[in-house]
Amino acid sequence: MAVWTPVPEGLDLVDAAALPMAVETACRSLDILAVAPGSTPFLYGAGTMIGFAAVRMALMRGTRVIAAAGENFAGRMRALGAEVTAYADGMVERVIAIASGAPDLILDAGPVSNVLPDLVRIAGGDGTRVLTVSNHGPVATDLGVRHSFEGGLRYNAVGEFAQRAAEGRFIVPVAHTFPLAAWRAALAVSLSGHAHGKLVLLPERRHTAPAVA
Known part of the structure; x- marks a missing residue:
């Protein structure tokens, strides 16, 4: 869903x-x-x-x-x-x-x-x-x-807590970011049990050449 x-x-x-x-x-x-x-x-x-x-x-x-x-x-x-x-x-x-x-x-x-x-x-x-x-x-x-699977999903709460995060009243700590191509390194950190926060993979930026008139 x-x-x-x-x-x-x-x-x-x-x-x-x-x-x-x-x-x-x-x-x-x-x-x-x-x-x-x-x-x-x-x-x-x-x-x-x-x-x-x-x-x-x-x-x-x-x-x-x-x-x-x-x-x-x-x-x-x-x-x-x-x-x-x-x-x-x-x-x-x-x-x-x-x-x-x-x-x-x-x-x-x-x-x-x-x-x-x-x-x-x-x-x-x-x-x-x-x-x-x-x-x-x-x-x-x-x-x-x-x-924890007894109840229905609560994704409706994400918007509420995103707003609180924007206001500085809530956070899920991010420990490290990795480029998507380095997902194996991110996995190794995760499996180590010592991430000390969220690990976020960053997709590559796709640059489109400007149109020429």
């Missing part, structure tokens, strides 16, 4: 290109979880671009956000207003201590891993309060964890 929205004035095309997947997936996931004002969600994988977008969106909804992020994004998360903890050993106990109990809802926006049992522990044993973006499969099913 192709969905189009104009790029607002003042928004760089590279920054605009970074928005759609992160915005749509984050918005859809928060809607499925029914994240509402006054709630306390825990967002695991806040250093991914879906997680980064979800933290900002959840804060915009008037929630108290607890986030797990690495050092590269921890400072930015705190500057936005999130309470941040590390992924290291003891995360379950730290999150429960910060929340003074089980958080209301949990979003797993991290890469494929074996984290779901820990997230269900943080949820007080209730897997239905956990939603995963990438860790689908038998473990999620056995634990009762929901997945």
Whole structure:
């Protein structure tokens, strides 16, 4: 399905290109979880671009956000207003201590891993309060964890957040740009797990010779 929205004035095309997947997936996931004002969600994988977008969106909804992020994004998360903890050993106990109990809802926006049992522990044993973006499969099913494909697509949100990005109120960080011909280099950075932001491929500019009268 192709969905189009104009790029607002003042928004760089590279920054605009970074928005759609992160915005749509984050918005859809928060809607499925029914994240509402006054709630306390825990967002695991806040250093991914879906997680980064979800933290900002959840804060915009008037929630108290607890986030797990690495050092590269921890400072930015705190500057936005999130309470941040590390992924290291003891995360379950730290999150429960910060929340003074089980958080209301949990979003797993991290890469494929074996984290779901820990997230269900943080949820007080209730897997239905956990939603995963990438860790689908038998473990999620056995634990009762929901997945991000339950709801309809939210591409209608891209225009709204593009406007906010143009106004300086939202961003999906861009780490690097590559010419399209260097897509293998971009793929290598992506697979390394150390991109630290969106990777954007730039199409070649096609120059048309001016007409001669």
